[in-house]
Amino acid sequence: MINPIFKSHFNFSRSEQSGILILIILTAILIMVNYFYPIPEPVSLDVSAPHIVHLQKEMDSLWELELERKKPKLYPFNPNFITDFKAYTLGMSPEQFDALKAFRESGNWIRSVGDFKEVTGVDEIWLDSIGGYFKFPKWVSRPDKTERYKKDAVLSYTQKKDLNTATGEELQKVYGIGPALSERIIKYRSKLGSFTDDIQIYFVYGLEETVVEKLLRQFTVKTPKQIEKININTASASDIATVPGISFSLAKAIWEFILLHDGLHDLNELTKFEEITARKLTLIQLYLSTD
Numbered sequence: 001m002i003n004p005i006f007k008s009h010f011n012f013s014r015s016e017q018s019g020i021l022i023l024i025i026l027t028a029i030l031i032m033v034n035y036f037y038p039i040p041e042p043v044s045l046d047v048s049a050p051h052i053v054h055l056q057k058e059m060d061s062l063w064e065l066e067l068e069r070k071k072p073k074l075y076p077f078n079p080n081f082i083t084d085f086k087a088y089t090l091g092m093s094p095e096q097f098d099a100l101k102a103f104r105e106s107g108n109w110i111r112s113v114g115d116f117k118e119v120t121g122v123d124e125i126w127l128d129s130i131g132g133y134f135k136f137p138k139w140v141s142r143p144d145k146t147e148r149y150k151k152d153a154v155l156s157y158t159q160k161k162d163l164n165t166a167t168g169e170e171l172q173k174v175y176g177i178g179p180a181l182s183e184r185i186i187k188y189r190s191k192l193g194s195f196t197d198d199i200q201i202y203f204v205y206g207l208e209e210t211v212v213e214k215l216l217r218q219f220t221v222k223t224p225k226q227i228e229k230i231n232i233n234t235a236s237a238s239d240i241a242t243v244p245g246i247s248f249s250l251a252k253a254i255w256e257f258i259l260l261h262d263g264l265h266d267l268n269e270l271t272k273f274e275e276i277t278a279r280k281l282t283l284i285q286l287y288l289s290t291d
Contacts, residue, residue, distance in 0.1 A: 076135035096120040162222040176211035194225035229289040233263040
């Protein structure tokens with residue numbers, strides 16, 4: 001005999017029995033559908049498909065273009081003056097740059113792509129991509145001129161050329177003087193009406209002292225212009241201002257100084273002015289006197 005407690009769990013009403021039956025039927029249907037019509041597994045992406053390969057190539061091309069756009073622009077340059085940062089951006093190793101630096105510090109010049117490869121030891125691939133940007137000036141690429149510039153031989157007075165007749169081409173043979181500076185020297189010479197003394201060349205604008213010293217080893221004033229000196233003790237401030245190297249404000253200060261001291265006995269007294277250096281005094285003495 002069934003226990004009443006368990007019996008109560010198996011007593012269903014007619015509606016409950018209908019619901020249970022429907023549930024069993026639906027379950028059976030779902031099982032049969034799943035058995036005869038299984039759900040297909042997700043299809044994985046076939047990266048080897050032609051259209052996928054084509055899209056990948058397009059993306060790679062766009063990426064390469066973007067990388068190329070971001071690369072620093074490379075312009076023609078003289079490899080003799082590569083800095084350590086420039087060497088780094090070009091992909092040179094520290095050892096290759098050190099070899100180039102030591103070669104240059106010994107007073108030698110890279111004159112060709114072959115020289116660069118021999119000195120630094122860069123490979124052919126690097127040289128093919130960068131060597132085409134090397135740009136050598138004429139004084140480097142022509143050994144005969146380079147040797148003359150390096151030597152800067154000191155000539156005797158008779159061997160030197162006259163600064164008052166020197167052409168631009170002749171002046172440019174001095175290391176450090178190019179077309180712009182040679183033209184400036186000639187214009188300054190024309191402004192003076194010819195040089196009177198070598199000291200005047202020091203006052204050409206932009207001409208460095210070391211370059212002047214090299215110039216005077218090969219040139220000198222042989223046909224000096226005669227200058228009628230001005231008596232500084234009787235000259236006006238405007239007269240003094242006509243002297244090259246003396247501005248009007250300095251001329252006015254000199255004139256007031258002369259009045260205060262009742263004249264000058266020696267032009268060396270002008271060195272009391274800060275603007276008048278020993279070299280400028282030498283220039284002034286070409287134009288002024290105390291009597």
